[in-house]
Amino acid sequence: MTTPSGLRTMLSGLLGAALLLSTLAFAQKVEPTPENLSKGQAIYKKHCQMCHGVNGVGDGPAGKRLNPKPYNLTDKEKMAGETDEHLFKNITKGKGPMPAFQRKLKEPERWMVLHYVRTFSK
Ligand code: HEC
Structure with missing residues (x-):
């Protein structure tokens, strides 16, 4: 069973990954x-x-x-x-x-x- 705090950690991990991906998408300016x-x-x-x-x-x-x-x-x-x-x-x-x-x-x-x-x- 995932505890509420475990869920929060997981969600913030996902959010972090999404942020990283969107930064990479805009980082193609050379x-x-x-x-x-x-x-x-x-x-x-x-x-x-x-x-x-x-x-x-x-x-x-x-x-x-x-x-x-x-x-x-x-x-x-x-x-x-x-x-x-x-x-x-x-x-x-x-x-x-x-x-x-x-x-x-x-x-x-x-x-x-x-x-x-x-x-x-x-
Ligand atoms: C088929 C002909 C054609 C090709 C191929 C073409 N252009 Fe253009 N370009 C135009 C025309 C026509 C305009 C003016 C559009 C308007 O004012 O509505 C224009 C406008 C522009 C503008 C000004 C945009 C603005 O904000 O007003 C830039 C910058 C530009 N072209 C760069 C390029 C680059 C870089 C390429 C190649 C990757 C390219 N063009 C290929 C015809 C072309």
């Missing part, structure tokens, strides 16, 4: 190290460049006929005004004609490519 930036660049070339262009101005061949146009990632004022979390969410879920990357890219990869596109406005 830092913009040179290695991660170069991985981000490779991801950009493969998944983003056709719309956003080689230099991020939004002139990629697949972006020309889109409405609205692909975001100009070199726009310093706009980019500085957007938080990482906001941009990450739109890369994850998609926005307008931009597809979602939730399934195509793993979470750390989405952070890598976000860090890379930030270099266009630096």
Whole structure:
């Protein structure tokens, strides 16, 4: 028979495990190290460049006929005004004609490519 205090211990153990798991789920944000930036660049070339262009101005061949146009990632004022979390969410879920990357890219990869596109406005 489980005593009430044994039950409490068990429950707090479960709660602890749940907390740990949710922390891990959010701990996938990677830092913009040179290695991660170069991985981000490779991801950009493969998944983003056709719309956003080689230099991020939004002139990629697949972006020309889109409405609205692909975001100009070199726009310093706009980019500085957007938080990482906001941009990450739109890369994850998609926005307008931009597809979602939730399934195509793993979470750390989405952070890598976000860090890379930030270099266009630096
Ligand atoms: C099919 C073309 C297309 C592809 C591929 C694409 N984008 Fe976009 N992207 C767009 C368009 C169009 C918008 C503007 C959407 C709008 O304003 O409603 C946009 C907007 C954005 C924005 C601004 C979001 C905001 O908060 O306003 C970012 C950042 C971005 N794209 C990054 C990326 C990255 C990183 C990739 C590759 C992983 C990518 N895009 C791939 C077309 C594309």
